[in-house]
Amino acid sequence: MAIQIRMIRPEDAASFLQLCHQLDQETRFMLLEPGERTQTVEQQRRQLEELQANQAIFVAVDGDRLIGYVSATGAHFRRIRHKAYLVAGILQAYTGQGIGTRLFQAVEAWARQRGLHRLELTVMTHNAAGIALYTKQGFVIEGTARHSCIVDGHYVDEYYMAKLLDEANERT
Template sequence: MPVTSFQEKRTYRVNGHRVVIRQAKREDAPELRKRLARVIREKVYLDEAPDSLPDSREQKEEIEQIQDSGGLYAVVKVDGIIAGTARLRRGSRGVSDHTATFRTWLIPGYRGMGLGKKLMEYTIDWAQANGLEKINLDVWSNNDRAIRLYRKYGFRLEGRRRRQAILNGEYVDEIFMSRFL
């Protein structure tokens, strides 16, 4: 049963900037696509290619699909600009719908502001309010900042795929982490 105390929209002041975290809307799709393309071009954080980027219609459908299936698709806006997202995609109905897979990203220029912490708190609060029991994620082994954040919020190592990717000419492992709620 959902907890009624979860606040769907949260507003903060961070270093003089107005920060809002809220559920994504269909109208966010074009800007989300543009921002996601920027993160993908870095070839550091996401295992995606620019040609795999959804168009605006597909982005709208993804927002709806995740939310309609009981998941979370949230955006963080800084001074009115989408700076990143947090998603929880629920597992299969009846089999693993007590779990969800977490994914997040922030665009360059907005990292190091504490937005990852705010998104993590929002995500965990949402998960608890919506009956999830476990959050899963994967992260590249060279993403020390993210790994520290996940550990700080109670995520623990569940597994590792060695030499799963080549980033900037170096092999990196894919690390699997989870948190029980």
């Protein structure tokens, strides 16, 4: 069966939580450490039911299993309503198969449909695979946040990366 990319649904709550727990375990590039995620399935379901118009989560599905996602969170305030912050995660067994590209294409289409102008994210500076994916999708490094995270007892820097969706209409 082919990997499907689609919007998340409230009934995906348990599978999504399981995906996030597995990502917390198998990679040091996600924000939360193993065991730090305390949300229940019911809390996750409510959160998915309450997604706002400026929020989206796209999931990659293999059969009945969620194997990756990208989330977009936009702002409500007028001065920053034109942008969304992205978070992505793909299970290691599924990396390098074009799934990240497809997830980012889906979220970009969603953003364009809503008239967003800027997508942004952060990535640990030693996450070569993540940086390669984001660069391939048109994101550029705008700066470095020094000692932004602590991973395994060591300070880690992060890049701020962004993509402007319609540079022809840039405002000053």
